[in-house]
Amino acid sequence: MSFKLQALQLPTLQKKSEGLIVTAWQKFLLDYDFSIAAVDGDFGNITDQATRDYQTTNALTVTGIVDTATYKKALEQGFAIYFAIYTDAGKKLLTYLNFGENEVKDLQKSLTVIGRLNPPLVADGDFGPNSTKGLAETYKIRDINFRAELAQQLSNTTKTKLGIDLELALDNITEYAKRLRQRLSGKAWVNFFPDSDLIDDLASPFRQKVQAFEQALKNAGANIDISSVFRPSERAYLMHYAFRISNNEIAAKDVPPMPNVDINWLHYTNAGSIQAAKEMVSAYNIAFRPVLTSRHTQRLAIDWEITWSGTLNIKNASGTTVSINQPRTSYENSTLWQVGRSYGVIKLSSDRPHWSNDGH
Template sequence: MNETLQHIVKHSFMYGAVLSQPMIMPSYILHDLIEAKEFPRYGEHSERVQAIQKKLYDFNFYHDDIDGDFGILTEYAIKQFQRKNQLPTSGILDDDTVHMMIEVEMDQYLKKIEQLSEKIYPGLQSEDVRKTQEILQFFGYYHGHIDGIYGPLTTEAIQRVEAEHHISLVNVHLQQPLKKVHEKKKKEKQQLKQSTKTNESNADSQEFKKAEHTIPPSQPVATTQSRSTKIIQTAQLYIGTPYEWGGTTPNGFDCSGFLQFVYQTENIQIPRTVSEIWNFAEPISAPSIGDLVFFETYKPGPSHAGIYLGNGRFIHAGSSRGVEISDINLDYWQNRFLGAKRIIQ
C-alpha cells in the first residue's frame, strides 16, 4: 500500500483506548491482523470480530448488533464491502480486504477533516476541535489528550498533515481550507473532460500533419505507435504479478515500480514515483494506446497510474490483485481520474 496507508498502520493507537472514542475505529486490531496474517474466521467470537463489525457498520454494510459473533450477517457484510470495492466476494477477511478497510476509512476521515477545518481555529475549545483531534490521532499525527482545545499540539498535528500531503486544512489561520482545494481540482477535471472531445480530433490531425512534413517517406522510422505497442505487450506479460510496496521487479510491483520497469524494457527512463512521473510526462487532451493515465486515490494530486490500452481499458499494478487490466469507465476510476500524459523521448 501507499506511504499514507503505512503511516496509518504504524501509528494507530491501542484498540482498547480507541474503541472508547465514538468516532475512532479500533485500527490497532487491523494492524495486528496485517502483521500476523491471522484474520477472524466464520464462527469466531472475539473483540477483533467486534472491531470489524463496527467498521462495517460505519461503512453502512453491517446493520445488526455489534456482538463479536462472526456469523451469516457479518459474512454478508464483508461480501458487500468486497463487491463495492472490486475485491473477490468471498466473505472471508484477508489482507486485501483489511487494507481496503483502512483505505476507505482514511478517505472518510479526510472528508470529515475538510468539513471540520472551516469551523476551528487556534485557541478554540469545542466539540469540533475534539473530533478533529480524534481524526488526527487515528492518522498518527496527534499525540496529546483528546480535550477539544486547539492548542500547540493540535496546531503541530495539522501542520504535519499539511506538510506530508501538500495541502492546506484550516481557513484564515493556516491558509485556505481543503474544501477549496478539492473544488478547484473538481473544476479542473470537468474542464479537462469538456475539452477532451473538442481537442481530440484537432490534436490527432496536427500530429499527423507534423509527421507528414518532417519525416521523409522513404526513410524507415520507429514510430510512437510501434513503441507503444511494444510497451503494452511487455506490460501484459506481467498480468498477475503480485503487488508489493516498493516493488520494482517481476517478483512484485507497486504501481510506479511497474511503470518504470516496463518503460525500461524499451530503454526509456522515467522517474520512480507517480507524482514525479506526472511532472515528467507531457500533458495530452486524451489518452492513446501506450499513454499514461493518472488518478487521485488516497491523497490530493496524482497517486496512482497505469498504461492505457485503448477502448477504456488500462493496465496497472493494483494493491488488491497486483498487475491487472481495469475499466477506466467504472465509477471508482472515473471519480478519481486526473488526466492523461505521454512520455516523450
C-alpha cells in the first residue's frame, strides 16, 4: 500500500483540541468500543482517556495525543473514512488513495452511469460536496452491487494508474459510500432512539399517579396496550424535522444538527430530501405536528389504549365504583377520562391515545 498520508493534512490532536476532526476521531473511537461520553468535537478528559486506551490496545506509546504514529495505526483500521465523512474531505480522501484529477473525473463519470444520476455529476476533477452527495446517492441505488459495478465502470487508464492499490482503493471508496448512505435520512431512522413503553420511566409524582390508575384498570379487568411513554429528545428531533421538511417548512440544508444524531438530511436532490422525510413521517406514524419538547420528552405523558368487554366497574381515586359501558375504548369514552382525571392522569381529547399530567 502506497497511499499518501500527507494528503489528509491531519493535525495533532490533544486536550483542548476542537472541531470536526475531533468529531471524526471520537466517532472512530466510539465505533471501536472505546468509551466516549459524547461525540461533540471537544477533546476533553474522556477523549484523552479513550485515546490512551486505544494506544494501549494497539501497542502504541501512551500519551493521549493523536500523533503521526497513532494516525498511521488508525488509518490501517479505516480512520480515513471517518475523516472524510466528518470533515467533508472526500477530495482529500481520493488524493490519499492516489486519485489525481483525471482519475477523479473518471470516478465522477462512473458514478453518473451506474447511479443513473439526474442531473449528472459534473466531471471536473474536483470531488466537492455535490460529488459526495452523488456518491451517497449511487450507493443508495446500487447498494451491495456498488463495488462490482464501479470496478467494472472505471476506465482501464484509471485501473492501470492505481495498479496494486486499486482493490484497496475500491474498498475504501465503497465503505465511504456505504457510510454516507447510512447517514442519509429515511425510514430506517425510526429504529434509532426508540420510545420507552415502561411506566417506570415516567417522572415522579406522575409515575405514581399512572401506576395507581393502571392498578385500578387491572383490578376492573381492563386490557391495556401501551405504545409510548418516554420519548428521547433525539427521537423528538428526528420526528420534528422530518415533518417540517416533508411539508416544505424548512430546507434540508437548514436543519440544525443535534449531538449524537448522526443524520444527513441533505440528499442528492431536493426532491430526494423531501421524499426521505415523508418516508420517516410515515414510518413514525405521525398524526400531529411533533414538537421538540413535549410531555413525552419530559416524562409526563403516556400513550395507551384501554379496552374492555361488557361493563367496566372501576374505582376512581376516591374509592367510588364507576360503571362504564360503551364505547369500550379509552379513545372515545369520556366517562373513563373522568376516572383517569381523578387519579391525576388527564386525557387530551384531540389525540386518541394521549394522556398526561395536565392534558397537554
